[in-house]
Amino acid sequence: MTRRLFAALLCALALLTPSVVMAEEAGAKPAGGSGKGVVAIQGGDLYTITDGVIRGGTLLIEAGKITALGTGLSVPEGAEVIDARGKVVMPGLVAARLSGLIRGDTKKIADALGPYGSTITFALASGVTAGYVQAGGPGDQPFGGTNAVVKLTEGDLEGMLLREPVDVNLRYSNGDPRSKALLRQQLRAAKEYLRKKAQFDQDKAAGKKVDPPAMPPGGETLTKLLTGELPARVSAEYSNDILSVLQLVDDFGIRLILEGPIEGWTIPEAIGRRKVDVIMTPRTQAERDRYISAPTGSSNEQAAILSRAGVRLAIIPPSTGFGLWGGFGEDLFTLPLEAAHAVGGGLPEDRALEAITINSAQILGVGDRLGSLQVGKDADIIVMDGHPLDYRTFVELTLVNGKVLYDKSKSRLFSHIRDKGDLPEAEPAGQ
Amino acid sequence: MTTRLRTLAMGMAVLSAALWSSAGARAGERYAIRAGKIVTITQGTVDHGVILVRNGKIEAIGPADQTPVPKGYALVDVGDRWVMPGMVEVHAHIGIAGGLNDMVSQTNPGMRIGDVLDPEDQMVKDALSVGITTIHAIPGSGTNHAGFGVIYKTAGATRRERLLRPIGAMKIAQFANPERPAGDIGRSLMGMTWLLRDYLQRARAYAQRPASAERDLALEQAALVFRGEAPVLIHTYQTWGMAMTMHMFQDEFNLPAIASHSYDSGHRMATDAARRGFRVDVGPGIVDLYGAADGRMYGVTAQYHRAGVDNLTVSTDSPVLPESALPDQAAVSARFGVDDETALRLVTINAARALLVDRRIGSLEPGKDADLVVKRTSLLDPTTPVEIVFINGKIAHDSRPKP
Numbered sequence: 001m002t003r004r005l006f007a008a009l010l011c012a013l014a015l016l017t018p019s020v021v022m023a024e025e026a027g028a029k030p031a032g033g034s035g036k037g038v039v040a041i042q043g044g045d046l047y048t049i050t051d052g053v054i055r056g057g058t059l060l061i062e063a064g065k066i067t068a069l070g071t072g073l074s075v076p077e078g079a080e081v082i083d084a085r086g087k088v089v090m091p092g093l094v095a096a097r098l099s100g101l102i103r104g105d106t107k108k109i110a111d112a113l114g115p116y117g118s119t120i121t122f123a124l125a126s127g128v129t130a131g132y133v134q135a136g137g138p139g140d141q142p143f144g145g146t147n148a149v150v151k152l153t154e155g156d157l158e159g160m161l162l163r164e165p166v167d168v169n170l171r172y173s174n175g176d177p178r179s180k181a182l183l184r185q186q187l188r189a190a191k192e193y194l195r196k197k198a199q200f201d202q203d204k205a206a207g208k209k210v211d212p213p214a215m216p217p218g219g220e221t222l223t224k225l226l227t228g229e230l231p232a233r234v235s236a237e238y239s240n241d242i243l244s245v246l247q248l249v250d251d252f253g254i255r256l257i258l259e260g261p262i263e264g265w266t267i268p269e270a271i272g273r274r275k276v277d278v279i280m281t282p283r284t285q286a287e288r289d290r291y292i293s294a295p296t297g298s299s300n301e302q303a304a305i306l307s308r309a310g311v312r313l314a315i316i317p318p319s320t321g322f323g324l325w326g327g328f329g330e331d332l333f334t335l336p337l338e339a340a341h342a343v344g345g346g347l348p349e350d351r352a353l354e355a356i357t358i359n360s361a362q363i364l365g366v367g368d369r370l371g372s373l374q375v376g377k378d379a380d381i382i383v384m385d386g387h388p389l390d391y392r393t394f395v396e397l398t399l400v401n402g403k404v405l406y407d408k409s410k411s412r413l414f415s416h417i418r419d420k421g422d423l424p425e426a427e428p429a430g431q
Numbered sequence: 432m433t434t435r436l437r438t439l440a441m442g443m444a445v446l447s448a449a450l451w452s453s454a455g456a457r458a459g460e461r462y463a464i465r466a467g468k469i470v471t472i473t474q475g476t477v478d479h480g481v482i483l484v485r486n487g488k489i490e491a492i493g494p495a496d497q498t499p500v501p502k503g504y505a506l507v508d509v510g511d512r513w514v515m516p517g518m519v520e521v522h523a524h525i526g527i528a529g530g531l532n533d534m535v536s537q538t539n540p541g542m543r544i545g546d547v548l549d550p551e552d553q554m555v556k557d558a559l560s561v562g563i564t565t566i567h568a569i570p571g572s573g574t575n576h577a578g579f580g581v582i583y584k585t586a587g588a589t590r591r592e593r594l595l596r597p598i599g600a601m602k603i604a605q606f607a608n609p610e611r612p613a614g615d616i617g618r619s620l621m622g623m624t625w626l627l628r629d630y631l632q633r634a635r636a637y638a639q640r641p642a643s644a645e646r647d648l649a650l651e652q653a654a655l656v657f658r659g660e661a662p663v664l665i666h667t668y669q670t671w672g673m674a675m676t677m678h679m680f681q682d683e684f685n686l687p688a689i690a691s692h693s694y695d696s697g698h699r700m701a702t703d704a705a706r707r708g709f710r711v712d713v714g715p716g717i718v719d720l721y722g723a724a725d726g727r728m729y730g731v732t733a734q735y736h737r738a739g740v741d742n743l744t745v746s747t748d749s750p751v752l753p754e755s756a757l758p759d760q761a762a763v764s765a766r767f768g769v770d771d772e773t774a775l776r777l778v779t780i781n782a783a784r785a786l787l788v789d790r791r792i793g794s795l796e797p798g799k800d801a802d803l804v805v806k807r808t809s810l811l812d813p814t815t816p817v818e819i820v821f822i823n824g825k826i827a828h829d830s831r832p833k834p
Contacts, residue, residue, distance in 0.1 A: 285753055287553040300816070327752065328718040329763040337759070343814040389814055391762040412726045417768060 035076025038062050039402050042075065044084030044383060048373040049091055049350075049358045059089060061379040064401035069373055082397065082404075084383050090353070091372050092129025092380035092398065093335050096279045096314035096360040097259075099321040101150060106135045109148035109164050115157045122322035123152050124406040125413050126333050127395040129380040130162065132364055138171035142183035143221060145169050147233075149364045151380070154405045166364050167233040167257055168225055172245050180244070187252050189216035190223045231255035231277070231365075237286070239263040239296070242271070249274045257363055262286045264311075265302040266295045272309030277363045279314045280306070282342040283330075303355070304346035314360035315339050315352070340389040353388060460825065461485045463500040466805065467511035472780050473794040482514060484801040487824035491797055509805050509819070515775070516795050517564025517585075517802035517820065518810060519782035520757055521712045522664065522691050522746035525554040526566060526583060532573030537609065537623065538630040541649035542578025544570045545597045548590065558754040559585040559828050562804035562817040565595060566754070567786055572604030572666040575623050576630060579652050580664065582786055584802070586820075586827030595788055600664035600689065601656045603627065605676055607668050624679070631684050662687040662787055664712070673700035677709050689785050691746065694719055694731045701738030710785045711735050714746035715756075717763050730767020732777065737768070744782045762811040774811055800824075 039061040046054040046069055059069040060079075075081060100119045102112040112135065123131070129152055136145030148164035171179055196213035203210045224230040232254050236242045242261055249256050258264070259279045263286075264271055271278065280303060288297030299305070307313055317338040319331035329337055339352040347355075361371030369378050379402035386393035394417060398406035408414050462484040469480040469492060481498040483490040491498060500506055524531055528549040533542055549555075558566060569580035580599025587593035605627070606620055634653035655661040663686045667676040673690060677700070680688035690697070690709060694716040704711055713731045720728045735743050745760040747753065752760070757778055765774040783793025791800050801824035807815035820828035 283753070283755075285553075285557055285755065324718070324720045327715065329759045330752070330756065334763070334766075337762075337813065340813045344816045346816075349814070391759075391811060391813065392766050394766075413720075413728050416727055417730075417766075 035079030038067075038076050038079035039082065039379070039399075040073075040075040040079045041082045041084050041089055041381065041383065044087045044089035046373055047088060047090035047353065047388065049354060050372040050374055056085075057089075059373060059381070061381075061399075061402040064379055064403075066373060066375055066377050066379050066381075068375060082383065087396065088384040088386065088388060088393075089373070090382055090384070090388060091357045091370065091377075092382050092400065093127045093356050094314075094360040094364065094366075094370055095123075095128050095131035095316065095320065095332055095335065095356075096363060097316050097320040098123070098128070098131025098133055098150070098332065099319075101131070101133050102135060107146060109133055109135055109146055109150070110161050113150065113157065113160050115153060115155050115160055119322060120152050120154050121413070122333065124154060124398045124400070125395065125408070125411060126322070126335065127382040127384070127398060128152065128332055128335060129382070129398060129400050130361075130366070130370055131332075132166060132360075134169060137169050138179075140176075140179065141171065142179050142186060143168050143170045143218070143232075149366050151370075151378075151400060152405075153400050159401060162366055162369065163364070165230065167231045168221055170232045170234045170248075172234050172248065173236070173241050174244055175241075184251075186216065186218045187222055187226070187248075190219045191226055191252065192216075193219050194223055194226060225254045226252060228253075228255055231257050233257040233259055235259045237262040239266050239294075242267060246270055246274055246276065249276065260284070261302070262298050263296060265299045265305040268305050268309035268311070271306065272311050277312045277314070277359075278306055279316055279360075279363065281316055281318055282338060282345055282347075283318055300341070300345035302345065303342035303352075307347055307351050312359050312363060313347075313351070313355045314363050315342055315355040334391075336388050336393070337391060340391065343389060349389060461504040462801075462821075462824065463504040463506050464514060464803070464805075464821075465495055465500075465506065465508045466514040467509075468513040469795060470513055470515045470775070470809075471795040472516055472776060473796060480514075482795065482801075482803065484803075484821065484824045487801055489795060489797050489799050489801050492795060507819075512805050512807055512818065513809065514795070515562075515804045515806065515810050516779045516793060517804050517822065518562050518757055518778040519786070519793055520558070520563055520566045520746060520749070520754065520778075521689065521744045521782045521785055522714060523566050523568050523749045523754060524571065524751075525558075525749045525754055526550070526552045526568050526585075527581075531571035532577050533570075534573055537574050537626045538576040539574060539578050540576060540601075540630065540634070540653050542570060543581065543598060543652065544568055544578060545581030545583075545594070545599070548581065548583060548593070550587075550590075550593060554749060554754050555585050558749075558757070559820055559822075560817060560830070561755040561758060562806065562810055562820055563754060563757055564802040564804070564820065564822050564827075565783075565788075565792055567599050567664075569599060569602040569664060572602075572608040574604065575609045575627050576601070576603055578602060579661070582788060584822050586822040586825075592823060595791060596661070596786075598652055598655055598661055599786065600662045601653060602664055602666070603680075604666040605679075606672060608666065624675075627679070628683070631679075635684065656686055657684075659687055660787070662689055662710075662785065664689045664691050666691055668692050668695040668697055670696045670699045673697045673704065677704065677707055681707055681709065687787060689744075692716070692748070693735075698729060698731045698734035698738075701735045701740055704735065705739035705741075708742065709740070710742035710744075711740050712744045712746050712785065713764075714760055715748040715752045717745065717760055718767070730764060730769070732764035733767040733769050736764075736773060742781060742785060743773075743777060744785050745777045758810050759813065762813065765811055771809065771811060775809065778810070 358371035383397040570577035638654035638657035780793040783789035805819035
């Protein structure tokens with residue numbers, strides 16, 4: 001390609017993608033006060049998630065937070081303006097599970113974080129700005145491992161760890177009754193400890209000379225479940241296991257996050273009544289069990305059915321990493337595609353978008369910071385070239401804490417994907 | 432017969448009926464399907480049209496106001512829904528009762544996977560529910576030539592109804608899997624190539640033999656390929672692999688060949704493939720990052736399409752990907768720049784042409800099998816479910832709410 005042609009192409013490209021220009025150049029009305037340090041995303045359709053869609057709206061960012069959004073907002077002079085006319089602007093996607101971010105075993109996610117890596121690059125290019133990361137797990141014990149919500153603040157370790165831990169990873173399956181029994185025993189002991197501790201605190205306050213109760217095995221963690229400080233996160237696929245896990249809610253009053261249910265659609269009321277949160281994959285398929293007369297197996301309507309039962313849903317794809325050798329369209333490169341499949345099964349579109357933004361943020365305990373376009377929330381925002389659930393839609397810009405960390409027009413990864421049907425040159429062999 | 436025995440016998444009758452049941456109507460039933468949009472694939476799109484179906488075939492297609500519904504046709508009015516041809520899978524390993532590889536020797540021309548069809552496979556039912564009506568199931572790639580595939584419909588009451596062609600493609604695995612001990616030579620690429628060339632030369636000689644010559648059961652199947660009645664499907668990858676495949680199967684033997692998988696930098700031979708008119712099937716891998724030299728993520732289908740490969744299909748290699756991911760493979764192709772119209776062709780007429788069964792399936796044309804999908808939007812769009820699937824003119828899947 002000649003240099004001139006290349007330059008012409010670059011110019012053409014610039015017209016097609018949201019460009020970052022100064023407010024004066026964009027002709028925005030200056031407002032009172034200096035706009036220095038302000039970022040304005042102007043003219044896009046703002047999918048706020050919590051307050052509907054604002055067509056042709058403007059969103060202002062200062063110090064990494066959303067400071068204003070709406071129509072008819074004036075942009076302060078000197079603000080950095082992102083022209084989003086004809087684009088969709090929505091909160092960064094929050095992955096209720098994200099694999100591949102950290103390597104090796106660690107007792108604390110905080111110790112294993114680094115602000116660079118292919119997972120971060122791919123996540124930002126896919127609109128994922130935060131995710132749930134787990135290290136280790138229960139193994140053959142009733143609980144174990146650690147987990148965190150990590151923000152993908154590429155290049156900056158500061159603020160990367162948002163919260164650790166998020167929940168307690170439990171192992172609770174009918175296939176392992178001994179582990180089940182052990183957990184229940186440990187939970188009873190922790191409950192007894194809390195009772196004794198309350199008594200101790202009371203006695204001590206009354207000036208009595210008493211010894212503090214001894215912490216039982218696992219008590220430090222399990223008391224957090226019992227007091228509601230942390231929820232439990234349990235994988236359960238089939239109705240037998242799901243119903244069994246639900247007993248923990250009844251018996252110990254814990255908050256529960258159910259991950260990966262397949263037969264949840266057969267018992268939606270049982271799940272909804274207990275205010276259990278669900279993280280699921282709409283495309284999961286399982287054959288029905290022909291020896292059970294009740295409904296069994298998977299249903300592509302599971303998301304819709306659970307949502308109707310009042311369950312707070314987060315959606316994750318079949319693979320929660322970024323695969324390169326196959327399975328594209330089945331992993332976090334295309335998280336919205338998974339939500340689109342839930343819509344195919346009857347989930348309303350707005351519910352599907354919630355399931356990859358605000359719901360996952362809330363389930364991870366960071367709903368006050370992430371998951372919607374609201375004043376005061378972190379400016380983790382994506383600009384897309386079409387409807388979020390359209391299979392052709394690409395992310396054009398990804399901002400984390402108000403900073404543009406991904407710009408498709410400058411990205412090696414995807415800048416060659418232009419408007420539909422306009423393909424790059426065939427890549428010659430032998431390079 | 433005692434009551435218990437009778438119950439058992441009845442139970443078995445019900446079971447065997449269930450084994451071969453399609454939710455279909457009686458044979459010979461006639462339908463007039465009225466729809467908001469009929470996407471024929473090969474002859475444009477008809478808005479507000481009618482399709483007449485008779486004896487399992489498409490009888491006529493036309494605008495509703497010019498196509499009167501004859502007497503004796505059951506009217507199926509699907510409102511503003513679209514009707515599209517059922518999708519065709521080129522490369523799968525499902526619907527068969529195990530036995531992907533019989534590791535007898537590196538070439539096993541006598542094997543045919545159609546001998547072990549399993550109509551009860553849940554993955555086939557899942558495929559039907561997303562609008563896949565024909566599947567080409569092939570033996571594995573554990574040897575250079577594990578046998579022949581089978582082309583079957585995803586519904587049908589009998590084996591006869593299901594089979595579209597009992598012999599599918601000659602399955603060749605040129606490399607990247609068959610390098611394992613099965614026979615004395617063939618652990619190296621040169622050895623494997625020799626075995627394949629030797630086999631193909633014998634097969635060609637057999638296909639050209641005088642009619643009076645002694646029959647060789649194993650080579651009868653191979654002769655179909657040399658007579659152009661069945662294709663050869665080659666498991667291949669990478670730039671040099673594609674080059675090797677195109678050279679052997681076109682330059683040396685000039686067979687109706689499909690390069691399958693074809694990713695992992697295979698797209699860098701796209702210009703050569705286009706010049707040759709070579710058939711290329713992409714899947715299950717559909718993007719390429721590390722196989723490309725420049726750090727870009729390419730949509731593999733988009734690259735072949737851009738270079739001018741018209742005989743282009745996508746596949747799932749199910750169960751590697753679930754069979755129901757076939758429309759997603761086409762949607763992802765569209766995402767990377769294949770236009771929607773072409774993306775639909777990847778899983779319909781192109782697939783039918785690659786398998787040499789386009790006289791029967793792959794588009795909506797009078798005389799073709801009435802394999803139809805009714806859906807609110809395009810087959811590529813996952814946000815709407817498949818509502819009705821017709822196979823051979825019978826309703827094989829119907830997820831509309833019951834009245």
